Amino acid sequence: MGKKFVAVYTGISLFLLLSILIVSLGRIVSFRRERLETYKTIHSSLRKMIEDGLSQEKSFHSPLLKSAIQQAFQRTPSLMLVIVYSFDEGIHYLRARNSTVLTTPLSELDALRGFPQFHYNSFTHVKITSSIALPPGTTYLLDAVYLLVDPSELIPILRDAIILILLLAGITLWIYFYGKRTIELSKATPRVEEQSKRIKEASETKQPEPESPPQNPSVETPPIDQCLFSPTTGLGWQQHLEKRLTLELERAAYNEQDLSLVLMQIAGMDRSNDSYRELAKSIQTSIAFEDLVFEYGEDGVAIVLPNSSLEQSITTLKGFLKKLDPSIPKQFNLPRCGVSSRNGRLIDGKQLILEAEGALKKAGSTWKDCIVGFRSDPGKYREFITKKEASQSIEEVVQASS
Numbered sequence: 001m002g003k004k005f006v007a008v009y010t011g012i013s014l015f016l017l018l019s020i021l022i023v024s025l026g027r028i029v030s031f032r033r034e035r036l037e038t039y040k041t042i043h044s045s046l047r048k049m050i051e052d053g054l055s056q057e058k059s060f061h062s063p064l065l066k067s068a069i070q071q072a073f074q075r076t077p078s079l080m081l082v083i084v085y086s087f088d089e090g091i092h093y094l095r096a097r098n099s100t101v102l103t104t105p106l107s108e109l110d111a112l113r114g115f116p117q118f119h120y121n122s123f124t125h126v127k128i129t130s131s132i133a134l135p136p137g138t139t140y141l142l143d144a145v146y147l148l149v150d151p152s153e154l155i156p157i158l159r160d161a162i163i164l165i166l167l168l169a170g171i172t173l174w175i176y177f178y179g180k181r182t183i184e185l186s187k188a189t190p191r192v193e194e195q196s197k198r199i200k201e202a203s204e205t206k207q208p209e210p211e212s213p214p215q216n217p218s219v220e221t222p223p224i225d226q227c228l229f230s231p232t233t234g235l236g237w238q239q240h241l242e243k244r245l246t247l248e249l250e251r252a253a254y255n256e257q258d259l260s261l262v263l264m265q266i267a268g269m270d271r272s273n274d275s276y277r278e279l280a281k282s283i284q285t286s287i288a289f290e291d292l293v294f295e296y297g298e299d300g301v302a303i304v305l306p307n308s309s310l311e312q313s314i315t316t317l318k319g320f321l322k323k324l325d326p327s328i329p330k331q332f333n334l335p336r337c338g339v340s341s342r343n344g345r346l347i348d349g350k351q352l353i354l355e356a357e358g359a360l361k362k363a364g365s366t367w368k369d370c371i372v373g374f375r376s377d378p379g380k381y382r383e384f385i386t387k388k389e390a391s392q393s394i395e396e397v398v399q400a401s402s
Contacts (some may be wrong), residue, residue: 023172078147236294245349260313340374
């Protein structure tokens with residue numbers, strides 16, 4: 001693409017973008033102006049209604065006046081506040097849909113003199129003030145606050161603007177890649193012609209073609225299980241679980257965080273089944289990171305939940321099983337889950353897997369007992385640490401004597 005075309009297209013794009021923004025802003029202003037005219041008419045009716053009520057009852061506490069204002073609130077959901085006050089006597093009547101529009105506490109309203117203070121957004125709300133025509137002596141002012149623009153009402157306008165901007169961005173990207181491809185092809189054409197010329201000259205001189213070097217038989221394609229994820233299920237290989245779990249436990253101990261391991265088993269489901277892959281994808285997108293979900297046996301899944309206690313993990317599993325696709329429990333059995341957590345201990349991945357497997361064996365097939373958690377016994381844990389340290393010291397003595 002030439003520099004002239006880029007400059008022209010950039011100018012056109014900026015003009016279109018500015019036009020979209022101006023049109024959208026114009027629609028919002030026009031919408032707001034129409035609402036303001038409507039509320040001015042409603043406010044005139046409200047003032048007339050209050051004047052009629054005061055002329056009959058001559059009191060702001062009359063049931064007729066209160067009933068009329070209540071009906072006004074019911075007929076106009078956007079009416080947020082009605083207040084009648086005077087400079088010398090303060091507030092005579094106040095009714096608000098909620099207290100967020102008032103900056104003055106309710107306990108201080110009775111002692112207030114002069115203008116009451118309101119708290120509202122000047123763009124989304126509007127305050128209309130008018131005087132009430134009464135016999136001479138006291139001047140009453142009527143203030144009413146209306147919800148002028150609900151943010152949800154601006155969604156269609158913003159949606160149209162975003163669609164047009166995305167369309168313009170798509171056209172720009174298409175022109176960019178098309179121009180880039182054209183430039184690459186134009187640069188490659190002289191090379192192709194030069195190569196064709198060389199091939200023709202070589203064929204005329206009948207020079208022998210160089211032999212291709214022999215392939216090295218010692219270079220082999222690495223086995224597929226050396227990859228991080230299984231291509232069949234998209235989960236991590238089970239043989240990587242213990243090592244990765246040990247690393248995550250060390251990280252959790254360093255940061256003084258908890259960590260849980262969940263072993264989920266669905267009897268009757270196979271890793272080659274589409275339902276297994278859908279379940280695995282659902283786990284990766286809802287309750288665990290993609291690289292912390294592993295295959296477990298032929299019908300199970302291992303899930304590592306960092307910074308999650310035993311109770312938090314069980315709560316997470318319950319929420320996940322409630323949102324599970326109903327076809328899975330119907331076609332297969334209900335998933336059984338065994339959970340174990342670090343719980344402040346210094347243990348390795350192998351020990352945590354053994355604890356979760358023990359909890360999994362006790363899990364049942366009903367909603368009440370399908371999740372079983374392993375709770376560590378502090379006394380047994382101390383015995384385990386003592387035996388482990390003793391076995392390590394014996395191995396060191398044997399190695400030193402040999």
